[in-house]
Structure formats: C-alpha cells, structure tokens
Amino acid sequence: MRTVITFGTFDVFHIGHLNILKRARSLGDRLIVGVSTDALNYKKKGRYPIYKEEDRLAILSGLSCVNGIFREESLEWKGQYIREHKADVLVMGDDWSGKFDCYRDLCEVVYLKRTADISTTEILAGIRAAS
Template identity: 50%
Template sequence: MKTVITYGTFDLFHVGHVNLLQRARALGDRLIVGVSTDEFNLNEKGKTTIVPFEHRVKVLESCRYVDQVIPEHNWRQKESDIKKYDVDIFVIGDDWQGKFDELKSCCDVIYLPRTRNISSTAIKQAMAVIEQLNKELN
C-alpha cells in the first residue's frame, strides 16, 4: 500500500484544494493531510486564518480523497510524520518547488502544479476589496 502525505492551511476551502487532494490521492492508496494549526499559522507563518482549525479539519475529513487528517504544529515535523506514518510520497504545490527536497532522503517528493487563478489569498484579497467598496458606498 502506497501512502501519500500533503500539508497546508486549507483556509477557505476551494477547487484548488480539491484538485490538489484529488491528484495527491491518485498517486497512492492512502492520503494523509497535515492541517496547519491556527497557532502555527500565526506564530510561524505570520498569517491569520478565517476558518478555525477545527472547522478546517472537519471539512477535510469529509473529503472523499482524504483518509486521515493530522495537525501540523511546526515546519520541522514533516520528517517525523513521514517515518511515523510510513509515507512513500510527499506532495505539495509547486509554489514550494525545491523547498522540501531534503525529504527526498525519506520518500519521493512531488511538487504538483497549482490550479490557475485560485488561492485562499486571492479570495481574501477579493473579499477585502468588496468590503472596502461596501464601506465607501454606505
């Protein structure tokens, strides 16, 4: 059995997330998803999520491509997770190209292309513009 793992925040779950999970799951028999905790996002990534950690976990657990969801507490846990869950393939978006090559000593590392014209950041930026326009109109 081939086990695949990926990580992310998965805030404002969208079609780009679905595409990543679908392609990651197609690479193996089992997909584990590490979800960045709110504390990790704030303290180490410097960003605030809109959707709380527990809700993001629940959304991912309901996705048919996902077999297991685990919390991501820090950048350094990936190697220990790969060993703990006997992972064969680590998958992440190609915007991280080369950043996780050190994991190649533990498993295969694959950088998948992102879905064009969609990201949680872009959605948040659009929401901010809409909010500002509404303020100006009122």
C-alpha cells in the same frame, strides 16, 4: 499499500485545494493530510486563519479522497510526520518546488502544479476590496 502525505492550512477551502488533494490521492492508495494548526499559521503568516482549526479539520475529514488527517504543529517536524505516517510520497504545490527535496531520503517528493487563477490570498484580497 502506497501512502501519500501532504500539508497545508486549507483555509477558505476552494477548488484549488480539492484539485491538489484529488491529484495527490491518485499517486497512492491512501492520502494523509497535515493541517496547519491555528498557532502554526499565525507563526508562518502573522495572522490566524479565517476558519478555525477544528472546522478545517472537519472539512478535510469529510472528503472522500482523504483517508486521514492530523494537526501539523511545526514546520520543522515534517520528517517526523513522514516517518510516523509511513509515507511513501510527499506531495506539495509547485510554488514550493525544491523546498522539500531534503526529504528525498525518506520518501519520493512530488510537486504538483497549482490550479491556475485561484488562491486563498487572492480570494481574501477580493473579499476585502469588495467590503
């Protein structure tokens, strides 16, 4: 059984999120998703997500392409998460290209092209501009 792991905040869930998750799942038999906690998101981006952690976890757990979820509490623990979930493949968006190559000794690392013309940051900027 080939296990794929990926990570993200998955705030304001959109088609880009769904596309990358489905493509990640196609690389293996199981897809495990690490969802950034609210605290980690604040540490990374200086703001809390729009949707609370519990809601983001519920959304992801309801997707047929996702076989398991867990809370990502630290960016520095990615290697530990890969080992813990016995991942064979780490998938990230190509905006992170090269940043996770240090995990190639633990698993295959794949960077998938993001869906063009959509991002949570752009969606939020459009909402703010319209209000």
